Amino acid sequence: MRTRSIILAGVTLFLTNLASNANITSLSYWDDGDGGIVCPQYTWPGGDTVSIYGDQYFAPGHILFDVTTDSSGDPTLMLGNAIDNDTSFAWTSYEVDIWMSKTFTISAANVSGPAGWGVDSTVQPTGPQTAYQDGNPIPNQYIGHLYFSGTPAVAISDELDFSYDITFTGSATFTEQLIPIPEPGTLSLVLCGALLLGGWTAGKRR
Numbered sequence: 001m002r003t004r005s006i007i008l009a010g011v012t013l014f015l016t017n018l019a020s021n022a023n024i025t026s027l028s029y030w031d032d033g034d035g036g037i038v039c040p041q042y043t044w045p046g047g048d049t050v051s052i053y054g055d056q057y058f059a060p061g062h063i064l065f066d067v068t069t070d071s072s073g074d075p076t077l078m079l080g081n082a083i084d085n086d087t088s089f090a091w092t093s094y095e096v097d098i099w100m101s102k103t104f105t106i107s108a109a110n111v112s113g114p115a116g117w118g119v120d121s122t123v124q125p126t127g128p129q130t131a132y133q134d135g136n137p138i139p140n141q142y143i144g145h146l147y148f149s150g151t152p153a154v155a156i157s158d159e160l161d162f163s164y165d166i167t168f169t170g171s172a173t174f175t176e177q178l179i180p181i182p183e184p185g186t187l188s189l190v191l192c193g194a195l196l197l198g199g200w201t202a203g204k205r206r
Contacts (some may be wrong), residue, residue, distance in 0.1 A: 037061030100174035117150025
């Protein structure tokens with residue numbers, strides 16, 4: 001992994017000092033193994049913040065979380081994400097979908113890099129409804145959304161740094177679905193390439 005943003009580290013440290021960490025006793029995260037996002041092995045240092053590192057190769061990417069608490073209180077967890085652009089296109093906006101099997105709230109969304117990026121909107125979770133991961137239905141989930149955008153675009157090999165808080169009751173497992181969105185011109189080229197490849201494949205089969 002490349003050297004991560006100093007800004008993200010500063011935000012993480014600041015929020016760690018503000019928050020209470022009494023309820024969380026263990027925390028882990030990992031990628032889902034399909035190659036959309038690849039995460040390094042993570043060792044939780046304690047507290048109620050988690051620094052999430054990932055190299056994103058295609059969309060959607062999925063990161064899975066498991067949080068254990070020592071009571072039925074309402075822990076607030078800060079998730080600081082540093083995601084490298086290893087796709088084939090620059091990102092002009094970015095969507096984060098979060099789902100778990102119980103109600104939760106999203107707050108304090110922030111983008112710390114690159115400069116010029118910010119939070120477009122935060123959509124609180126609704127449900128229960130069906131989430132889809134790699135085409136597989138996951139019923140009875142509460143799903144919330146975050147939308148980011150900015151200029152200049154996040155270039156290939158650059159990094160998007162964002163954070164947010166989630167508050168829930170008791171222990172929980174949940175999923176981040178991460179979707180980078182290319183600039184419109186790039187998207188048109190990708191679609192044209194897919195159509196041409198499909199036509200070439202069909203012709204070859206004849």
